[in-house]
Amino acid sequence: xxEPDLVAWLRSRAGKHRDIVLGIGDDCAxxxxxxxxxxxxxxxxxxxxxxxxxxxPAAAIGExxxxxxxxxxxxxxxxxxxxxxxLAVGCDRDERWVKTFFQGxxxxxxxxxxxxxxxxxxxxxxxxxxxxxxxxVPRGKALRRDGARLGDALYVSGRLGKGWQRPxxxxxxxGKILRGRATSCIDxxxxxxxxxxxxxxxxxxxAEVEHVPTAKDSSLERALHGGEDYELLFTIPAGxxxxxxxxxxxxxxxxxxxxxxYQGSPLEPRGYDHFREPVE
Amino acid sequence: xxEPDLVAWLRSRAGKHRDIVLGIGDDCAxxxxxxxxxxxxxxxxxxxxxxxxxxxPAAAIGExxxxxxxxxxxxxxxxxxxxxxxLAVGCDRDERWVKTFFQGxxxxxxxxxxxxxxxxxxxxxxxxxxxxxxxxVPRGKALRRDGARLGDALYVSGRLGKGWQRPxxxxxxxGKILRGRATSCIDxxxxxxxxxxxxxxxxxxxAEVEHVPTAKDSSLERALHGGEDYELLFTIPAGxxxxxxxxxxxxxxxxxxxxxxYQGSPLEPRGYDHFREPVE
Numbered sequence: 154x155x156e157p158d159l160v161a162w163l164r165s166r167a168g169k170h171r172d173i174v175l176g177i178g179d180d181c182a183x184x185x186x187x188x189x190x191x192x193x194x195x196x197x198x199x200x201x202x203x204x205x206x207x208x209x210p211a212a213a214i215g216e217x218x219x220x221x222x223x224x225x226x227x228x229x230x231x232x233x234x235x236x237x238x239x240l241a242v243g244c245d246r247d248e249r250w251v252k253t254f255f256q257g258x259x260x261x262x263x264x265x266x267x268x269x270x271x272x273x274x275x276x277x278x279x280x281x282x283x284x285x286x287x288x289x290v291p292r293g294k295a296l297r298r299d300g301a302r303l304g305d306a307l308y309v310s311g312r313l314g315k316g317w318q319r320p321x322x323x324x325x326x327x328g329k330i331l332r333g334r335a336t337s338c339i340d341x342x343x344x345x346x347x348x349x350x351x352x353x354x355x356x357x358x359x360a361e362v363e364h365v366p367t368a369k370d371s372s373l374e375r376a377l378h379g380g381e382d383y384e385l386l387f388t389i390p391a392g393x394x395x396x397x398x399x400x401x402x403x404x405x406x407x408x409x410x411x412x413x414x415y416q417g418s419p420l421e422p423r424g425y426d427h428f429r430e431p432v433e
Numbered sequence: 434x435x436e437p438d439l440v441a442w443l444r445s446r447a448g449k450h451r452d453i454v455l456g457i458g459d460d461c462a463x464x465x466x467x468x469x470x471x472x473x474x475x476x477x478x479x480x481x482x483x484x485x486x487x488x489x490p491a492a493a494i495g496e497x498x499x500x501x502x503x504x505x506x507x508x509x510x511x512x513x514x515x516x517x518x519x520l521a522v523g524c525d526r527d528e529r530w531v532k533t534f535f536q537g538x539x540x541x542x543x544x545x546x547x548x549x550x551x552x553x554x555x556x557x558x559x560x561x562x563x564x565x566x567x568x569x570v571p572r573g574k575a576l577r578r579d580g581a582r583l584g585d586a587l588y589v590s591g592r593l594g595k596g597w598q599r600p601x602x603x604x605x606x607x608g609k610i611l612r613g614r615a616t617s618c619i620d621x622x623x624x625x626x627x628x629x630x631x632x633x634x635x636x637x638x639x640a641e642v643e644h645v646p647t648a649k650d651s652s653l654e655r656a657l658h659g660g661e662d663y664e665l666l667f668t669i670p671a672g673x674x675x676x677x678x679x680x681x682x683x684x685x686x687x688x689x690x691x692x693x694x695y696q697g698s699p700l701e702p703r704g705y706d707h708f709r710e711p712v713e
Contacts, residue, residue, distance in 0.1 A: 174471060174575075175575070175577065178578075178635065179509070179577055179578050179579075179635070180475060180505040180506075180508040180509050180578070180618075180619060180620055181473035181474055181475040181505050181506065181508075181509045181511070181568065181575070182473070182474045182475070183471050183472070183473060183474075183509075183575050184471065184472045184473075184474065185471050185472075185572065186466035186470070186472060188468065190466070191454060191463050191464065191465050192463070192464045192465075192466060192472075193461035193462070193463060193464075194461055194462045194463075194464065194515075194517060194550065194551065194565075194567070195460060195461040195462070195517075195551065196476075196517045196519045196551070196552055196553055196563065196565055197519070197553055198519050198521060198553055198555050198563070200521055200555060200557050202557075202558075203521075203555060203556065203557060204555075225460040225461050226460075226461065228460040228461075229459070229460050229461045229463075231461070235474075237474060237475075237476045237565060239476045239477070239478050239563045241478060241480060241483075241561065270474065271474065271475065271476070272476055273476055273477055273478055273563075275478050275480060275483060275484075276483065277480050277482075277483060277559075277561065278482075278558075278559070279557075279558070281521065281557065281561065283476065283478070283519045283553075283563035285474075285476055285517060285565045287474070288461070292465065295454075295455070295461070295463050297455065297459055298458075298459050298460070299459075338460075339460060340460055355458065355459070
């Protein structure tokens with residue numbers, strides 16, 4: 154594998170954006186921010202044996218590595234601008250694998266107008282990648298976790314419990330629509346029970362869940378506690394209309410901050426926590 | 434190890450900056466850019482067994498993880514603003530280790546006014562970290578690799594061949610001084626012979642090196658080809674004065690773009706390339 158050739162190959166496919174003054178090929182990428190915008194930053198790792206199985210196709214790994222971070226941008230109501238990709242190539246992978254990884258990543262990047270502005274290539278025993286994405290919102294318009302209020306209606310996009318290893322569709326269009334309409338928003342990466350608890354803790358409220366839209370061939374258990382759904386969970390003031398394709402699942406209520414009930418019973422957070430055992 | 438407690442512990446130590454509207458604890462960090470500035474972005478991995486030995490103290494690993502990226506910001510003439518840290522904790526490390534890692538990182542972050550604005554915690558068999566740093570320069574003032582011109586004098590900071598596992602001192606103050614004075618700049622991470630070739634390729638010139646300041650107890654071989662020096666290599670127009678503490682080592686000359694000569698003989702790039710074998 155030849156690093157300069159690979160970098161040249163990536164440069165020719167990285168995309169362009171008026172904000173990116175300088176992309177791949179220097180010590181840093183240079184961005185010229187637009188007036189009146191706030192910038193959003195997130196980074197997510199994708200580790201072989203932890204976040205994906207070794208036999209997942211290279212293009213799907215590349216796509217997933219970017220999609221996880223794009224989902225965070227969607228949850229804040231942002232539009233993606235550029236990404237940095239730090240890829241450590243496992244010793245069982247060759248140049249063809251690396252190119253296919255980036256083809257998968259770049260295909261999603263083009264679809265979402267995300268420039269590949271830089272990163273790093275290194276090696277390790279097993280493959281892992283970190284993808285940082287920068288997004289933008291009009292100043293002060295980012296959706297946050299801490300804005301939910303008592304009486305707000307709780308909504309979710311799509312159906313839950315889809316589970317692992319399926320392609321992620323970052324809800325970027327929905328996130329933009331929710332700007333100025335939702336009072337809070339989070340993406341469901343670690344399971345509804347854990348992510349809803351996080352939203353409630355940040356907003357210092359409790360939540361009552363009545364109903365959860367469950368994916369075909371899934372179970373209530375997986376819809377409540379399984380991770381990797383990458384749908385948006387958000388709150389809307391009582392009486393306001395939510396966008397089509399979303400489902401009301403409950404209400405923000407008075408109670409111990411962070412506590413969640415499902416059909417009247419306490420719902421313990423059992424979603425994915427990296428320092429505990431994963432759910433099946 | 435308890436993730437919410439660890440996140441709360443990090444939040445209380447993350448630092449503050451007027452640009453950072455929202456730091457650790459949401460899906461993304463939010464930054465409000467200042468008018469008239471360009472932003473710089475870089476990410477660098479630090480992998481156990483590749484970039485550091487397993488027995489390096491935790492605080493030194495944390496410091497090094499940030500210092501590598503800060504060196505890239507220095508090379509562009511930037512001042513650091515914030516960082517995102519994605520840490521995968523090896524299965525042989527405990528909570529105490531993680532906290533000591535972050536203590537080392539945060540100590541350097543405070544010294545350089547870099548806010549810890551977010552990131553991710555996960556686990557893997559062996560430890561690895563990716564640190565993304567955002568820096569800023571006045572609009573259009575970033576130092577790049579591609580500005581060296583025929584006849585420019587070639588300089589380096591400090592002494593070369595210091596080698597691995599020593600604390601990195603990112604040359605941030607020098608980088609700022611070089612804005613508007615240097616025509617090109619790069620940081621020496623992979624060895625003079627390889628990094629000078631990169632600068633020459635980007636600037637489409639050749640270089641003649643006459644003399645290299647060698648670190649105490651080092652060798653010419655290590656000064657020319659060893660990596661991990663993290664000094665700045667830069668060019669200054671003929672007749673202009675360079676900052677104190679820097680040494681003129683050669684001249685940019687006509688020739689095949691990217692070719693480098695040392696005392697009249699071709700100097701092959703033998704620095705560190707992740708897809709070849711490392712130098713000793």
